[in-house]
Amino acid sequence: MLTLEKRPQPSKAWVYAAPILAVVITMIVGGGVFALLGKPPLEAIRTIFYDPIFGDFASYSRPQLLIKAGPLILIAIGLSFGFRAGIWNIGAEGQYIMGALAAAGTGLAFYPMEARWLIFPLMILAGFAGGMVWAAIPAFLRIRFKTNEILVSLMLVYVAEAIQASMALNLMRNPDGHGFPGSRNLSQYPSSANLELVANSGVHWGVMAALTAVIFAYFILARHRFGFDVRLAGQSPRAAGFAGVDAGRLIFVCLLISGALAGAAGMFEVSGPAGRVSIDFNVGYGFTAIIVAFLGRLHPVGILIAGLLMALTYIGGELAQLSLGLPGAAIQLFQGMLLFFLLAVDVMTSYRIRFGKTE
Amino acid sequence: MDFSSINPILLLASLMVAATPIILAAAGELIVERAGVLNLGVEGMMITGAITGFIATVTTGSPWIGFVAAAAGGAGLSLLFAFLTQFLLSNQVATGLALTLFGLGLSALLGQGYNGIKAPEFPRIDIPVISDIPVLGPILFSHDPMVYVGIGLIAGTWYFLKYSRAGLILRAVGENHEAAHALGYHVIRIRIMAIAFGGACAGLGGAYISLVRVPQWTDGMTAGAGWIALAIVVFASWRPWRLLIGAYLFGGVTVLQLNLQAAGIAIPVEYLAMSPYIATILVLVLMSAGRAPGSLGKIFHASR
């Protein structure tokens, strides 16, 4: 019989080993799934994890990596504060949409005025604000009525999607678009375009924002009282109350941070890679970022690495779809598996396994 | 706009149909939560049930076999959750989310090649005599069998929790797992059974969407029904009959907005479509006073 025994201290080694082991197990089991689908497993794994960086088309896919990783990292950093404090915002997708809509609305309102120095910064602020407002709803309801923030934030994703559809079809529809749904292309409007900063690098303003967020979050968690309060509230809520942490304020701030960053990610996406508001310009970054946050152990540097890895599975998945005909859903499954295996091996950080008799 | 096109009898009858997937899934989750486990993976289990049920029905031609397969699919997926949370002591919130993401991916993968196919019809039963009663007959007694299974499940859940010894033990485990352990009850075994039951119910709920309500397969077709089921469990303060009220309330809003869309009301379709979700939030705000089971969501590890 195997039994679990609580370690007196969390294991430092396993904190680092667990995500790596989870990735390895996911590759093995994922390879098995690919084999079941009749695809060569090793080749599929290589196409997903190796080719985007070193393969024949790497010069095309490497910039893509950063373009995909940017929003994932930005959103996951925001989520990590709440997750650490036991505040579960799982509606980042909705905040992402609302940030994008607010930013797009701001940009389109000025069209065709040429004033990048004014319009682009305003759009960034609108992105922050849109996401924040959307996250403030579950925060307010949780504090005022004790309403479960998990369910409210998630319900608001569906509401945001409906608003998005309405915007694409009505208010923000491109008047010169021959009646097709979708807004003007913001990435082709010089005052609103989220430009690539270094040619063919994939580095746009959103990627810079993500890196800034990583550094900032690292500093807050390691050195600032707020970071300490967040960790304390997550580990022992009562002890946090005793230490003087205002639970309501913490909920509010954590949700606003995650909303703001998700909204900003939406802004950078709608003005850059996506280009315009359409019925379905959102591609689920808000949900994938949850996996990124956990895979990165809610640690800023971990999230940076996990975001890149998850971006790799997106790009590699697309490659595998093209070259091997691997279904897109298989990649989604793959990402879900990664989170599963991480949670499974995570037990090793706090417990050790003992062989032998049980009580 | 033509409100006269809305037939109140048909509206109420379709309300019962719209509420059924939620009732099935929520009844299962209620048992899971009364056992002290918070499984946020209802959406993932529902969508898995939706596709396994759909595949089995299309393959065998029998919706009944489909529902059995759906229950098995949902329960199978839930056992992953059970293994992680009960043996590997993982965080229930994170694991539930993972289950949903995993279920969405798995169902999309399984469902390749089933897009756009129509499921064989699941016949309605007109209960003899009483279905002929004017007004009440068509509303209450002229549905497919799963509608009654759903109501029966609620009644069964209520009886089980209130009157049976096993239900008492289940409640005790959910209320205080340390005490239940000290009295010699097998906390983990009981919870695993509850989780599997919840998974089976969620699977049935999902299959009801793909086999009866729509009835065909599209990716992500549960569209948040699992989350609404979770919300309704909170709304119901963990009591079965109130679950039924919550589900009918939700079903009512859904059916009404669909009818209003059809009637061509001046409100844009997109805003009508968001109404069930907003209604759910409102309901949660109004009803967050109930007392959750004492050990809900807490990790149990029998130490010395």
Place this chain on the structure above:
Amino acid sequence: MATDTLLELRGLTKAYPGVVANSDVSFTIGKGEVHALLGENGAGKSTLVKTIYGLVKPDTGKMTLNGVAYEPSEPRAARASGVAMVFQHFSLFDALDVAENIALGMENPPQMADLAARIREVSEQYGLPLDPNMVVGDLSAGERQRVEIIRCLLQDPKLLIMDEPTSVLTPQEVEILFKTLNILREEGTSILYISHKLEEIRTLCEHATILRHGKVVGNCDPRQTSARDMAEMMVGASLHVPEKAPHEAGEVVLSIRGLSAPAPHQFGTALKNITVDVREGEVLGIGGVAGNGQDELVAALSGEMKTAAGMVVIDGREIGRLGPNERRAAGLCAAPEERNGHAAAPDMSLTENALMTGAVRKNLVKNGLLDWPAAKAFAEEVIKAFDVRTPGPANAARSLSGGNLQKFVIGREIMQKPRVLVINQPTWGVDAAAAASIRQAILDLAVSGTAVVCISQDLDELREISDRFAALNEGKLTPPRPAKGLTIDEIGLMLGGAHDMEIAHVDA
């Protein structure tokens, strides 16, 4: 003699990684005997009892019950063999009613209606009346214990195990309990009685087995052994009794004026019009049975629960509306009862735990930035001054033993030199040596001029360190009386006597 033996334990050993909980434990319990099991926290009493009750399997050793080999695989089997247990904690379900709670502890409970009737009948018969329809969360501590006892009695046990049964009772309630136990003894039921209250054991038990570090270190007849001798067998050394240097109480520092607050949660207690002053250099002892508002009073003083501004006053300044850190700045430090997860964060390091409450008075946070070196230095200071046994401040709080963590928690507050210190249960679950040093530290702090409010359920402790004594009863505080010369009976009456229990809730 052999035929009169009910349970015989021979050579029981149980080891956990790093600790031998029981080592070669042997003794016998006779029929109709009240047998005391004595020992400090961590001496192995609870492992031994769990072994007898089937929750723990011994590594080696044998038990025989009524001459037959007895190896309960689980509590169900133990109950079937006639062994029943009244737990100290963790075995009642707040949200369920009395009858449901009792049914859960029975193998084949009758129909609920019949069970309710049986509960009324048996509880009257043993002088412990109980209403089967009450929700357990609404009962007082004494009544909750009755539920546990009745649950056992309904199964006609041959052996009744009682784990620290009197720690939650007033002296008058203890008397009622002892009457019940004597009835049981006369009926031939054996009782294994676990306690560290020696005077009780001397009045009740006819045999005592003393455990230390998992081994049997002595046997005695408590009726003929002095409490002091038994204490020394338990601890293995002679005990230091805390001493307070003589001094005068000074100015009023803390004024609690008409403090009222609603119950913070469903099974909590409302505070009702509490008024009391505490002076410099004074220790105010507040006694009371658990669940009478202790947690709420500590929360209202520490700032976790806010009240009207004028209800709590320090040095003439109204602080009732301030949060914990603002109160610390004003000079009020507190140490709540629960160490794990309230006074300390178990998964965090001692440095982080030091920072938790020391940030304000020790100036460990500047402009929102944490000063880790200073926090570490503070943690090391506490560890050194209070002799906390740990490899260093980087270790997690949960790696410390209960006594050591308590020393750290109390030390952390004392080292901040507060004007007012509020502590709840300073020595609960702490071994005797650590308890003595904690009490001494509290007295030394008072001598240095701090006003101390010490809330405890241990009346001996309060008599030892208090200058004045008040009792908390259903959220109300009695007027304080000088502690010197108060008899245990007088204290018992202040605590609410027998809590009106004989008539309580029965015809409700």
